[in-house]
Amino acid sequence: MKLTMQATLKKGNTDLVSETIGVITQHIRSHELTPGDKLPSELNLAKELKVSRTVVREAFRSLAAMRLINLSVGKRATVANLDHGAMSLMIEHGVLTEQISVQQIYDVRRTIEVRTVTLASLRRTDAEAVSIRKHALQMMAQIENPEKAMMHDLAFHLEIAKASKNPIFGMIVGAFQEVSRQSWFIGWRNRSAEGQREEMIQTHIDIADAIVLGDPLKASELMSAHFDNSVKVLIDAGLV
Amino acid sequence: MKLTMQATLKKGNTDLVSETIGVITQHIRSHELTPGDKLPSELNLAKELKVSRTVVREAFRSLAAMRLINLSVGKRATVANLDHGAMSLMIEHGVLTEQISVQQIYDVRRTIEVRTVTLASLRRTDAEAVSIRKHALQMMAQIENPEKAMMHDLAFHLEIAKASKNPIFGMIVGAFQEVSRQSWFIGWRNRSAEGQREEMIQTHIDIADAIVLGDPLKASELMSAHFDNSVKVLIDAGLV
DNA sequence: ACATAAAAGCTGTCTAACAGGTTTTAGCAA
DNA sequence: TTGCTAAAACCTGTTAGACAGCTTTTATGT
The missing domain is CATH 1.10.10.10 (Winged helix-like DNA-binding domain superfamily/Winged helix DNA-binding domain)
Structure with a gap:
């Protein structure tokens, strides 16, 4: 050079x-x-x-x-390639130093992910649609194994962001995953009633189906409902 | 210690x-x-x-x-306090290295800002409402001075983000402002026809009024329309 | 022409030093 | 005793030189 x-x-x-x-x-x-x-x-x-x-x-x-x-x-x-590592640390730092609350993170995530799922429904390749759906199904398959179920949950959301074809969304969604990892188990543990976990995972499958069918409206409604539910569970758990 | x-x-x-x-x-x-x-x-x-x-x-x-x-x-x-400086550089780097397009930035901004303006309408203090409206009015007053008009434009959007009471939104909106600064003048120059600039600024005032009135629906519709228009102007300018 | 070994280049880490800004301490004066 | 001031201690910014260990280039010999 x-x-x-x-x-x-x-x-x-x-x-x-x-x-x-x-x-x-x-x-x-x-x-x-x-x-x-x-x-x-x-x-x-x-x-x-x-x-x-x-x-x-x-x-x-x-x-x-x-x-x-x-x-x-x-x-x-x-x-370097665009990467969410630094942004992850920034968000984590914000939470650690009590400048950001978990609920605020969920509001941002919902805002972003309602959009990514809309775009993904319109722009996803067939391969991406398959991959997204596979993660949803794997969540169900691993329902007895929270650690693995979480992995597929995170991968599900990240794949949707990627399928939106806007790398900034991928970066932001990725950035929040590190810190979401910590509240994930709280949500899981608090969905202890019969069928609650299955229901939550079924929503993921439904979202995947909407993406496969290319139905952005349905997909975004389901995603929004999913976040509503998640926030509700966390609030019920006293995490606010 | x-x-x-x-x-x-x-x-x-x-x-x-x-x-x-x-x-x-x-x-x-x-x-x-x-x-x-x-x-x-x-x-x-x-x-x-x-x-x-x-x-x-x-x-x-x-x-x-x-x-x-x-x-x-x-x-x-x-x-340190939460700050968008690092994220600004990351975004700028993404654009510089051709990993992010201007249009993608606008899509993220629209997504975020439709939300911030909704929240701001619901949560803004009176002082914030006044400040937001003042920036919109100042844009109109400085219509012959693009540099200053831009300052008030940026401040307008940032104030709305702050009024949303979610610091993450403030961070993200702030992060995009550095890079938006560069495309701003393109948009300005391309609104050269009679009354186009006034119209754009009037939208800002209308948004401010909706926030003052606490009308989240109206505010978000106007914000969405504003972004639609901005993207259209940039596309017409050949910036894609 | 090719494989191999040597050399050159590069990053990671350490030590020691000094300028100049900031906080603490000490001492003096009221 | 209190309050001010000057000195001391502490701290960061920057430089220089050194060496280990990894990577790329060059040279060498077959």
């Missing part, structure tokens, strides 16, 4: 690391780099910008934390 | 920095820290974990990049 990083650091009020981050993102932009493309090495960047390797390293780490680039030992840093 | 970081690094397959990040987030969790609370100093953490200050610094930088903590020279790191 040719190394033309004509941008120089204007050593102003902010710190060198922040400026270096800016230079690197600018580099990505000006060279029109796409996922997988390599960035300059730490040493070259340091020399180019006349800063220490430490500064460049901290800048790289920052970008890696946001999942904008990938680091791996021995190799040069590469531009 | 008492320094009990009993968690030790299990020097396993991943790198020390990642593990240190985990320890720090764990520290925040176990000590139930909330925004503003101080974290241990780099040196103390380094000694505690038996790693070099370099490693701790890179961990801190990573967390700061995600806006989970705030750094400032001379002072100890503190737990």
